[in-house]
Amino acid sequence: MERKILITDCDDAQGILAGVTGVCFQHKLNIVKNSEFVDNLQGRFFMRTELEGVFDTEALLSDLDKVLPKSHHTKLTDTGAKRIVVMVTKEAHCLGDLLMKAYYGGLDVEIAAIVGNYETLKPLAEKFDVPFHYVSHEVLSRGEHEQAMLEVINEYQPDYVVLAKYMRILTPGFVEQYANQIINIHHSFLPAFIGASPYKQAWERGVKIIGATAHFVNNCLDEGPIIKQDVIHVDHSYSAEEMARCGRDVEKSVLSKALQLVLNEEVVVYGNKTVVF
Amino acid sequence: MERKILITDCDDAQGILAGVTGVCFQHKLNIVKNSEFVDNLQGRFFMRTELEGVFDTEALLSDLDKVLPKSHHTKLTDTGAKRIVVMVTKEAHCLGDLLMKAYYGGLDVEIAAIVGNYETLKPLAEKFDVPFHYVSHEVLSRGEHEQAMLEVINEYQPDYVVLAKYMRILTPGFVEQYANQIINIHHSFLPAFIGASPYKQAWERGVKIIGATAHFVNNCLDEGPIIKQDVIHVDHSYSAEEMARCGRDVEKSVLSKALQLVLNEEVVVYGNKTVVF
Amino acid sequence: MERKILITDCDDAQGILAGVTGVCFQHKLNIVKNSEFVDNLQGRFFMRTELEGVFDTEALLSDLDKVLPKSHHTKLTDTGAKRIVVMVTKEAHCLGDLLMKAYYGGLDVEIAAIVGNYETLKPLAEKFDVPFHYVSHEVLSRGEHEQAMLEVINEYQPDYVVLAKYMRILTPGFVEQYANQIINIHHSFLPAFIGASPYKQAWERGVKIIGATAHFVNNCLDEGPIIKQDVIHVDHSYSAEEMARCGRDVEKSVLSKALQLVLNEEVVVYGNKTVVF
Amino acid sequence: MERKILITDCDDAQGILAGVTGVCFQHKLNIVKNSEFVDNLQGRFFMRTELEGVFDTEALLSDLDKVLPKSHHTKLTDTGAKRIVVMVTKEAHCLGDLLMKAYYGGLDVEIAAIVGNYETLKPLAEKFDVPFHYVSHEVLSRGEHEQAMLEVINEYQPDYVVLAKYMRILTPGFVEQYANQIINIHHSFLPAFIGASPYKQAWERGVKIIGATAHFVNNCLDEGPIIKQDVIHVDHSYSAEEMARCGRDVEKSVLSKALQLVLNEEVVVYGNKTVVF
Incomplete structure (x- = not known):
């Protein structure tokens, strides 16, 4: 069991939260903590998700890419020092x-x-x-x-x-x-x-x-x-x-x-x- | 377009966030703001979601009931004074x-x-x-x-x-x-x-x-x-x-x-x- | 018995505090509260004194004038709304x-x-x-x-x-x-x-x-x-x-x-x- | 030139501040900073005075004793580490x-x-x-x-x-x-x-x-x-x-x-x- 942090930053659109959390669920990753923020003025979506489980990082990022708006920046980071x-x-x-x-x-x-x-x-x-x-x-x-x-x-x-x-x-x-x-x-x-x-x-x-x-x-x-x-x-x-x-x-x-x-x-x-x- | 607030409180389990946000997406409800908290000591999940859209309240609550652990308390409240x-x-x-x-x-x-x-x-x-x-x-x-x-x-x-x-x-x-x-x-x-x-x-x-x-x-x-x-x-x-x-x-x-x-x-x-x- | 507030502001010098409180004592005024501050950089002395007693204001100010450096500003104010x-x-x-x-x-x-x-x-x-x-x-x-x-x-x-x-x-x-x-x-x-x-x-x-x-x-x-x-x-x-x-x-x-x-x-x-x- | 701190604590009475600052002035001590507090409920007077000059400690304390109420506690402390x-x-x-x-x-x-x-x-x-x-x-x-x-x-x-x-x-x-x-x-x-x-x-x-x-x-x-x-x-x-x-x-x-x-x-x-x- 590893723990990683996913940071997503993209144009706002309907269904992003459902898309990302759905992908995480398919990957059998447990969401330990999730925080999101939408800047309504600029239509920008931000999310930080602490995930726990066994990571197939490449597949995860690829699956996330399919559900996120094109403009997205996504970063998956190890926890730890x-x-x-x-x-x-x-x-x-x-x-x-x-x-x-x-x-x-x-x-x-x-x-x-x-x-x-x-x-x-x-x-x-x-x-x-x-x-x-x-x-x-x-x-x-x-x-x-x-x-x-x-x-x-x-x-x-x-x-x-x-x-x-x-x-x-x-x-x-x-x-x-x-x-x-x-x-x-x-x-x-x-x-x-x-x-x-x-x-x-x-x-x-x-x-x-x-x-x-x-x-x-x-x-x-x-x-x-x-x-x-x-x-x-x-x-x-x-x-x-x-x-x-x-x-x-x-x-x-x-x-x-x-x-x-x-x-x-x-x-x-x-x-x-x-x-x- | 209405705005409502969904409060969910249930035993923690994998996939709750994906489940709830998935249902909201199916109902074409936009998630304006989402906050969640997991009490890991007691294994309890809490979520507050601000939703915007056209609500079929009965159907929404019924669909949520299907994806949530049995123990859940769910409340859908109007915003406003x-x-x-x-x-x-x-x-x-x-x-x-x-x-x-x-x-x-x-x-x-x-x-x-x-x-x-x-x-x-x-x-x-x-x-x-x-x-x-x-x-x-x-x-x-x-x-x-x-x-x-x-x-x-x-x-x-x-x-x-x-x-x-x-x-x-x-x-x-x-x-x-x-x-x-x-x-x-x-x-x-x-x-x-x-x-x-x-x-x-x-x-x-x-x-x-x-x-x-x-x-x-x-x-x-x-x-x-x-x-x-x-x-x-x-x-x-x-x-x-x-x-x-x-x-x-x-x-x-x-x-x-x-x-x-x-x-x-x-x-x-x-x-x-x-x-x- | 009246209560008044004395504000003094003058060039710093030795004996000011003794001088002012001595005059107050001669006037049989009780010092309810006294605060002072010396700005050492600019050599300036500030004092606020809450006095209680029977005031001969003219005589008091005249007596204070004798013990204070020439540059002093002194103000005696009534308390109250x-x-x-x-x-x-x-x-x-x-x-x-x-x-x-x-x-x-x-x-x-x-x-x-x-x-x-x-x-x-x-x-x-x-x-x-x-x-x-x-x-x-x-x-x-x-x-x-x-x-x-x-x-x-x-x-x-x-x-x-x-x-x-x-x-x-x-x-x-x-x-x-x-x-x-x-x-x-x-x-x-x-x-x-x-x-x-x-x-x-x-x-x-x-x-x-x-x-x-x-x-x-x-x-x-x-x-x-x-x-x-x-x-x-x-x-x-x-x-x-x-x-x-x-x-x-x-x-x-x-x-x-x-x-x-x-x-x-x-x-x-x-x-x-x-x-x- | 030394710097010392005088702490006085005694029953409240008229003229204490004048008395103490008067003694300090006679001793040619400069009052760098003076703070006092009167607890009106219990009729107790407190004062802290930072003094600068040449100290004849014994004479100073003896002279202070003459102007202070009998109940006083007086402490003269060196500044410094x-x-x-x-x-x-x-x-x-x-x-x-x-x-x-x-x-x-x-x-x-x-x-x-x-x-x-x-x-x-x-x-x-x-x-x-x-x-x-x-x-x-x-x-x-x-x-x-x-x-x-x-x-x-x-x-x-x-x-x-x-x-x-x-x-x-x-x-x-x-x-x-x-x-x-x-x-x-x-x-x-x-x-x-x-x-x-x-x-x-x-x-x-x-x-x-x-x-x-x-x-x-x-x-x-x-x-x-x-x-x-x-x-x-x-x-x-x-x-x-x-x-x-x-x-x-x-x-x-x-x-x-x-x-x-x-x-x-x-x-x-x-x-x-x-x-x-």
């Missing part, structure tokens, strides 16, 4: 939370490697016996630096690349190699406070909440599809530094929840948005 | 919120009547032209009082009875007439602070959060299936009265959200719990 | 919440009048016997329209003007007449989604939270000092309309909490920010 | 969060040692070079076991003892040695779900929120003065295990925020409650 590479700069809290959860439970993930443009977090990586690759940006052009990092990352063939407070902007050349596979945590409730120093921006504006946003990275800074957001309340007595200190707990919590959703195949990217089942 | 009777004592905030939302949008509901054991809220009912029935408990036995209220309520044939801060305990005789149709708001995060004066209890205990719980009423005080809960943060400077004042906004918000879920047929009672789709 | 005028357009929920709380408790305020640029909410005002003034913007220039509204508002000499979903922009000419006395509720977590249709903007961006911001109005649209903000979580299944429907409860809650703070003299405006005691 | 011992059983998440924050910033604390009644978390302690003492309860009576732990703990002379998911009940003999110095994290929103397996209890009751409570330990199980509480929303689809997994992030966040407040001398115990400045 995915592999990620984490990119960092100097801040430890997000990386530490991921390492603790990968090591002691909480996230079903293998952190294959950590890549840093500073060496600051190497000792933390070593505590958990995870390879740390220091790729300084200092003597390289942006293109060369990204190329050097890509060479390291590609070697691990990660399912996802997680930017755990990696503080440099990635170029389109980098992003397209891992389209919809790079997850970033930004330390504001987007779309507010895009770019550098969001806590300083928040302090200057005098907001009464601060927050964090986990999103897929695309080619527009802090504009990618949002996976998860949360906020905490602050008041006039918080300096920008205190906002940053308190915000760290939100950042790490939002990043780890977003990653959990992605690892469970519960997130479908759709235009510049996500469907989160 | 439901009718409620609201029971109150003296506090205005929950009733006021329901009246505003029934009148100006926000809840698709007809408040057919208000029954109070005090006359205090009669002027508020009159502002919104809703009949107010004053049924004092003072000279009557508990049984007589409930009988008098039931006579008033039954006349309106409500889909649900909403206790908007009705401060007396209902007896089993009353409750069984509207089993799983009576929704109460209790001013604490249950199961903490059951019974009288929860804010006073909260103050005495020195808690740092206060809350509210909307639940169906059964024969155990404050023990019925919970629909919705929420809390707010408080501190040492709050007296029990200030907790009560601040708690009112949570109470009315939780009650109205719970009622909204119930009116949308998104709540299935299951033992002493709810499945909220 | 303040008077407001509410401006509205067509949406009822914020106004309804204010009326309920003014009438049944929850806000210590007298709603002296309601001014609408549409007649839509006149019946709601009448339910609570509050004068409604319909001042249409249709045949008037912006200046004439504001002048007409000001004439109505000034007649009531309100302590504050509350924009309860008043959907037009006020010009500097209007704003300066009620500087730091106009409170607006904006239906987004500012500074995100400034301007028109924030829920539509939120839907288009695919955010996972929506919110509301209460702020004083100044001459930059949605840029005034923020008093209170809050958010709720949403997901991909919400249309812009559903966001708007769910957002209403946050809007009214944030507006009423902000107003409560302002009425209690707990808010001090400072540059483009607020100190909220 | 406090020392704690952490007690654990098998779960890693709270300990890991404390270690990360002690090591990388976020909590101004020295974790002097970790005491475990299982050896499970020894490798985690070693990663951060913190001494781990394994004191098994297996062959010892409860009294002997606590005595053995106390001997280890006392050696480090900790300011506070933090129970980071230590899963055994402490006896009065242990507790009185560290009265109001032992901080526990309980995995429910107290007073709900006292005692063992709160997530299982929560699941059985069908609640829609789960939470965590940090409190000082006294001689009644889960009944000590509460410092901090928080909750997250759950639904019918969560098993008790999933509640426990999601609850971990709340537990560690609540514990670390409570500890931060305690370390900053912002918490005063008062009967069975706390004043949290």
Whole structure:
């Protein structure tokens, strides 16, 4: 008995749910969990199905192809631990939370490697016996630096690349190699406070909440599809530094929840948005 | 074209989803929205399906009966405004919120009547032209009082009875007439602070959060299936009265959200719990 | 025995707290509650003191003047109900919440009048016997329209003007007449989604939270000092309309909490920010 | 220039604030931050003052004694890192969060040692070079076991003892040695779900929120003065295990925020409650 996750995304039409579940039934697959969503405005159908049984994958996909509208995208994924590479700069809290959860439970993930443009977090990586690759940006052009990092990352063939407070902007050349596979945590409730120093921006504006946003990275800074957001309340007595200190707990919590959703195949990217089942 | 909601609740088995959606497809009904939940511990399957099309209700239910396990409960409900009777004592905030939302949008509901054991809220009912029935408990036995209220309520044939801060305990005789149709708001995060004066209890205990719980009423005080809960943060400077004042906004918000879920047929009672789709 | 609130705002210096509390003690005034805040970056001291006793106001202010740095602003205010005028357009929920709380408790305020640029909410005002003034913007220039509204508002000499979903922009000419006395509720977590249709903007961006911001109005649209903000979580299944429907409860809650703070003299405006005691 | 924190707690009377701040001014101490609270019901005054300057501690306390009511408790504490011992059983998440924050910033604390009644978390302690003492309860009576732990703990002379998911009940003999110095994290929103397996209890009751409570330990199980509480929303689809997994992030966040407040001398115990400045 295996368990797999089927993600379907197609133009909406009558009978899709009956068609797909009928095929699954013919294949003697048990539907453990099924979630669907129809975007009525754009006439688009999304479905996530957890299946259990003995899979004849090729036949299953072929049978599904017969009952689904032509435009469909269908993905059948194994459950179980995915592999990620984490990119960092100097801040430890997000990386530490991921390492603790990968090591002691909480996230079903293998952190294959950590890549840093500073060496600051190497000792933390070593505590958990995870390879740390220091790729300084200092003597390289942006293109060369990204190329050097890509060479390291590609070697691990990660399912996802997680930017755990990696503080440099990635170029389109980098992003397209891992389209919809790079997850970033930004330390504001987007779309507010895009770019550098969001806590300083928040302090200057005098907001009464601060927050964090986990999103897929695309080619527009802090504009990618949002996976998860949360906020905490602050008041006039918080300096920008205190906002940053308190915000760290939100950042790490939002990043780890977003990653959990992605690892469970519960997130479908759709235009510049996500469907989160 | 009509829209209806199908709620199915049965022992879990392979092929139920395929069976039900197949029948809907044969009936040329479009599935606007489908949500399912399997309680694996107890082997129970729950499904809520919003259907659109031309309904041959008798044939549909008969065809569904053929594909569902024997134990199934199936309910096909019209969408559209439901009718409620609201029971109150003296506090205005929950009733006021329901009246505003029934009148100006926000809840698709007809408040057919208000029954109070005090006359205090009669002027508020009159502002919104809703009949107010004053049924004092003072000279009557508990049984007589409930009988008098039931006579008033039954006349309106409500889909649900909403206790908007009705401060007396209902007896089993009353409750069984509207089993799983009576929704109460209790001013604490249950199961903490059951019974009288929860804010006073909260103050005495020195808690740092206060809350509210909307639940169906059964024969155990404050023990019925919970629909919705929420809390707010408080501190040492709050007296029990200030907790009560601040708690009112949570109470009315939780009650109205719970009622909204119930009116949308998104709540299935299951033992002493709810499945909220 | 009277109760008054003393608000002091001055350059920071040693001994201010001792100086002020010493003067209060000499005047045999009991300090019921004292809150202070020092902005160390800008060297500014803020204090709010609730005093109880027999007040010789002139002597008190004169004695305080002797112990405070020259730059000080000091305000001594009576506690007790303040008077407001509410401006509205067509949406009822914020106004309804204010009326309920003014009438049944929850806000210590007298709603002296309601001014609408549409007649839509006149019946709601009448339910609570509050004068409604319909001042249409249709045949008037912006200046004439504001002048007409000001004439109505000034007649009531309100302590504050509350924009309860008043959907037009006020010009500097209007704003300066009620500087730091106009409170607006904006239906987004500012500074995100400034301007028109924030829920539509939120839907288009695919955010996972929506919110509301209460702020004083100044001459930059949605840029005034923020008093209170809050958010709720949403997901991909919400249309812009559903966001708007769910957002209403946050809007009214944030507006009423902000107003409560302002009425209690707990808010001090400072540059483009607020100190909220 | 030193910085110290003055905590005063006494019967309420007129002129206390003037008296205390006057003494501080005579001592040429700058008041960096001052917070006070009066419990009007019980006529009790509380104050926390951050002072900066050159301290003649003996003279200061003696001068304060002259201006304060006889019943006063006054404590003058150094700011700066406090020392704690952490007690654990098998779960890693709270300990890991404390270690990360002690090591990388976020909590101004020295974790002097970790005491475990299982050896499970020894490798985690070693990663951060913190001494781990394994004191098994297996062959010892409860009294002997606590005595053995106390001997280890006392050696480090900790300011506070933090129970980071230590899963055994402490006896009065242990507790009185560290009265109001032992901080526990309980995995429910107290007073709900006292005692063992709160997530299982929560699941059985069908609640829609789960939470965590940090409190000082006294001689009644889960009944000590509460410092901090928080909750997250759950639904019918969560098993008790999933509640426990999601609850971990709340537990560690609540514990670390409570500890931060305690370390900053912002918490005063008062009967069975706390004043949290």
